[in-house]
Amino acid sequence: MRELVIALGLLLFIEGILYAIFPSKMRGILKKLELVKDSQLRTYGLVFAFLGFVIIYYLKSSVW
Secondary structure (H helix, E strand, O other): OHHHHHHHHHHHHHHHHHHHHOHHHHHHHHHHHOOOOHHHHHHHHHHHHHHHHHHHHHHHHOOO
């Protein structure tokens, strides 16, 4: 559970830094996001979620 909270904190940190450093570029990206179809967003979301799961699984199961 501790690692999940750390991961959430890291996600919020990275998101916050991007908006703080590049506010106008982030606004442009969000406007372009409206042009993407829901099915494409869903597909990309599932792919990234799967990749994240594979990375986490690999790191947790390997000995470092």
